[in-house]
Amino acid sequence: DAKTTQPPSMDCAEGRAANLPCNHSTISGNEYVYWYRQIHSQGPQYIIHGLKNNETNEMASLIITEDRKSSTLILPHATLRDTAVYYCIVRLSPTLMDSNYQLIWGAGTKLIIKP
Amino acid sequence: DVKVTQSSRYLVKRTGEKVFLECVQDMDHENMFWYRQDPGLGLRLIYFSYDVKMKEKGDIPEGYSVSREKKERFSLILESASTNQTSMYLCASSYSGTGKYEQYFGPGTRLTVT
Numbered sequence: 312d313a314k315t316t317q318p319p320s321m322d323c324a325e326g327r328a329a330n331l332p333c334n335h336s337t338i339s340g341n342e343y344v345y346w347y348r349q350i351h352s353q354g355p356q357y358i359i360h361g362l363k364n365n366e367t368n369e370m371a372s373l374i375i376t377e378d379r380k381s382s383t384l385i386l387p388h389a390t391l392r393d394t395a396v397y398y399c400i401v402r403l404s405p406t407l408m409d410s411n412y413q414l415i416w417g418a419g420t421k422l423i424i425k426p
Numbered sequence: 427d428v429k430v431t432q433s434s435r436y437l438v439k440r441t442g443e444k445v446f447l448e449c450v451q452d453m454d455h456e457n458m459f460w461y462r463q464d465p466g467l468g469l470r471l472i473y474f475s476y477d478v479k480m481k482e483k484g485d486i487p488e489g490y491s492v493s494r495e496k497k498e499r500f501s502l503i504l505e506s507a508s509t510n511q512t513s514m515y516l517c518a519s520s521y522s523g524t525g526k527y528e529q530y531f532g533p534g535t536r537l538t539v540t
Binding site for chain 1: 466468529531
């Protein structure tokens, strides 16, 4: 079973920041939070991941609460091409031994960017 | 850029046929994965491989087998296709050892078994 809870759908206006929440109240100390997205008719695409510090890359920012029980993915200036299903996933630390560890995928959040 | 390619985007097969789905990655990744994706069920792992000739069962291996004879190629085999194997099949690969676990996915193969 997925260890995360996400809203099934969200809308956001083009040009605005899209904030996608994720609850992972049972996360353990060595589990990372990963975000992927899947644009219609394509395979999933990695976005970002983090352990406890906030992270930012060219695609998005990840804000993790201090107790690590929830996180928010932020797309700072959403465009129509950001319309996709966004998946929040928790998994064990990606060490050499378990880098093949499977991801447990939930249903994700369908984000619709409106013009 | 990493590229993961799958042999077909769409495939229609008859019940009982043997079906081969091919996946090739061009980044020398050690790990390769096969998932299926169904509405309401998300992505479920069928098999994965962490090295040539090595394979591990995922959540739903029944009715499937895999082959990895070369590092860049991972094949999914449906020995005798059934209608409940109608699904979207996604292949992915990842690199071991960077500490950043990022799976790169192919575009998927939509298989219909009639």
